[in-house]
Amino acid sequence: MSEKNVFYKIEKSALVTAFGIILLFSSAIIVTLIAPNYVDQTWIKPTSDYQVQMYEVADPNIYISSLSTGSSELQSVYRLQRDFTLLAFHEAETVRIVAPPELEKYISRYESPTLKLTSRLMMLRKPQKNGSFDAEKQADTLQQKLQQEWAQKNPKWEEQRLQKPAFDIFELYEIEGNEAFAVAATERILENWVDEDYTILDEKVNQEYHDHSGVIYVNNPLEYRVTHYTFGGEEGWRYDPEGEVVKGIEELKSHPLGFLSRRELIRMGETTYAEEGCWYCHSDQTRTLVQDVVLNGSEAYPAPPSSANEYIYERITFPATRRIGPDISRVGVKRPSRDWHQSHFWSPKTASAGSIMPAFQHFFDYDPRGTGKKVSGVPNVKFEAVFQYLMTKGTRITPPTQAWWLGKDPLQTKEIIEGKKVLE
Numbered sequence: 056m057s058e059k060n061v062f063y064k065i066e067k068s069a070l071v072t073a074f075g076i077i078l079l080f081s082s083a084i085i086v087t088l089i090a091p092n093y094v095d096q097t098w099i100k101p102t103s104d105y106q107v108q109m110y111e112v113a114d115p116n117i118y119i120s121s122l123s124t125g126s127s128e129l130q131s132v133y134r135l136q137r138d139f140t141l142l143a144f145h146e147a148e149t150v151r152i153v154a155p156p157e158l159e160k161y162i163s164r165y166e167s168p169t170l171k172l173t174s175r176l177m178m179l180r181k182p183q184k185n186g187s188f189d190a191e192k193q194a195d196t197l198q199q200k201l202q203q204e205w206a207q208k209n210p211k212w213e214e215q216r217l218q219k220p221a222f223d224i225f226e227l228y229e230i231e232g233n234e235a236f237a238v239a240a241t242e243r244i245l246e247n248w249v250d251e252d253y254t255i256l257d258e259k260v261n262q263e264y265h266d267h268s269g270v271i272y273v274n275n276p277l278e279y280r281v282t283h284y285t286f287g288g289e290e291g292w293r294y295d296p297e298g299e300v301v302k303g304i305e306e307l308k309s310h311p312l313g314f315l316s317r318r319e320l321i322r323m324g325e326t327t328y329a330e331e332g333c334w335y336c337h338s339d340q341t342r343t344l345v346q347d348v349v350l351n352g353s354e355a356y357p358a359p360p361s362s363a364n365e366y367i368y369e370r371i372t373f374p375a376t377r378r379i380g381p382d383i384s385r386v387g388v389k390r391p392s393r394d395w396h397q398s399h400f401w402s403p404k405t406a407s408a409g410s411i412m413p414a415f416q417h418f419f420d421y422d423p424r425g426t427g428k429k430v431s432g433v434p435n436v437k438f439e440a441v442f443q444y445l446m447t448k449g450t451r452i453t454p455p456t457q458a459w460w461l462g463k464d465p466l467q468t469k470e471i472i473e474g475k476k477v478l479e
Contacts, residue, residue: 098363104267105248105454109447110368112264113246113271114321116140117239118307118314119439124291129439131239132279132314134304137176137232138261141272143247144179144227145170149220150275151197152179154227155188161256162227170253174261176235178276179225190226198222225275236301237276238294244391244446245455246271269454281312315436317443322370324444327437329371331415338375339448341384348472351385351449352459358385359452359459359466380412385449388460396442397434 101107116136122128135142144152146165154162163171182190202219206212212219250269260266282298284291292311301307307314315323328334341347343360352358361384366372390396399406400415418438434442457465470476 099367100364101367102362102364102452103454103457104264104269105271106368106451108264108267108271109246109451110318114318115316117243117317118236119241119317119320119443120312120314123293124311126293127434129241130279130294131241131243132307133237133239133273133276134307135176135178135230135235135237135273135276137230137234138174138257140176141172141174141255141265141270142177142276143170143172143272143274144177145274149222151201151222151224152227153182153190153193153197153224155190158227158229168252170249171256172249172253172270172272173256174265175257176230176233177227178230178235178237178278179227180278182224182226185228194224194226197224225277234304235276236279236307237273238279239273242391242393244387244450247274248272248454248456250454250456269456320436320440320443321447323436324440324442325369325371327441328373328444333441334373335376336379336412337373338378338382339373339384341382343471345472347382348468351382351389356460356462357468357472358388358449359468360471365452380410383445383448387446387448387450389449391446391450393442396445397438400434400438400441 116134118132118134119129120132122130133140143163144161145163146152148165151165152162158177161171161173161175161177163169182194184191198221201222205220209215209217248269248271253270255265255270257265264270277296278300280295280298280300281292282295284293290311301312306312340361341351341358348357348360365384395406399412400418402414403410403412415438418434418441420435453459453463453465457463459466459468467476
């Protein structure tokens with residue numbers, strides 16, 4: 056073979072290689088940037104406004120940490136932001152609210168058919184005497200009035216040895232600044248949601264989600280406060296309704312309080328789930344098979360089959376290898392108890408007879424933030440992260456008002472499993 060032919064073949068090979076690289080690169084661009092525009096949009100859009108608000112509004116603004124220094128109990132806190140967080144000040148049968156005249160319009164009175172919402176930054180507190188508005192006196196007067204009305208409706212209450220009810224009366228007041236922190240329930244898997252009979256009293260639409268078909272809101276917020284103390288040379292802190300105001304998000308997240316947002320915990324839980332190899336035994340998909348929708352729901356209330364848009368907020372999707380353990384795609388509805396999951400991770404065979412799952416006792420120590428070193432059965436940050444991640448499974452597909460586990464079927468699950476509807 057001549058030297059000329061050798062070089063010709065080398066040049067031709069290089070040309071083909073370069074062309075192949077360009078073709079592959081162009082294909083990648085087409086698949087990544089252009090093809091999604093022609094894909095069925097239901098695959099790449101959220102399942103509901105509720106799902107959007109849970110991930111984008113609730114998760115980044117709910118924070119979790121210990122109830123106090125060294126405590127095994129947890130405390131959840133809402134971060135409230137002016138012109139962002141929707142708030143409701145809603146009276147109940149034994150709860151009443153007093154307010155200065157300019158704030159009374161924000162109170163949803165007992166048995167009122169319409170829920171009033173606002174993103175004006177306000178809270179409830181024990182009535183106080185401030186300036187021209189004496190909330191303490193007004194609360195005492197209201198307490199007496201309500202008890203008199205109750206006595207009139209129950210004229211034989213003394214003969215029947217009944218006690219007059221004590222009404223909880225709070226004062227509505229406005230917060231200075233642009234953010235504040237309120238006490239939240241720890242076991243919060245679903246958020247307060249309203250999609251009918253409500254009105255937002257803001258003068259304009261302050262956030263895009265305020266204009267959704269329904270909204271997540273915080274009901275009757277009470278300010279979160281802490282007390283710092285020194286005992287035996289050791290500094291600590293504890294939750295105290297009469298304590299100091301948390302000055303900002305930096306203080307809430309810093310040592311020693313050390314709060315983490317639910318979004319941070321969910322992402323940490325997703326990573327831990329991957330690192331621990333949980334995906335090897337547990338799938339994350341309810342298939343369009345009768346045994347799946349019934350197993351993950353019930354015969355009366357079948358669970359909806361999984362669809363692509365359920366996973367759009369996840370960084371990792373776990374198809375699994377084999378279904379050695381139960382599928383987790385609806386575990387937030389099937390197993391919402393934190394206590395059950397603590398028992399299960401600590402000793403799987405105790406919680407589930409015959410389980411071959413290994414114990415995850417490295418998920419437990421003295422400190423819920425994971426800084427302790429002793430194994431004592433108290434869950435640490437790894438457990439809390441995995442628990443929060445698991446609680447997203449199945450709970451965010453539709454709003455609570457349309458929940459499949461209540462017997463409602465907005466996704467037409469029965470039609471899907473009977474082949475009458477094609478899963479998009």
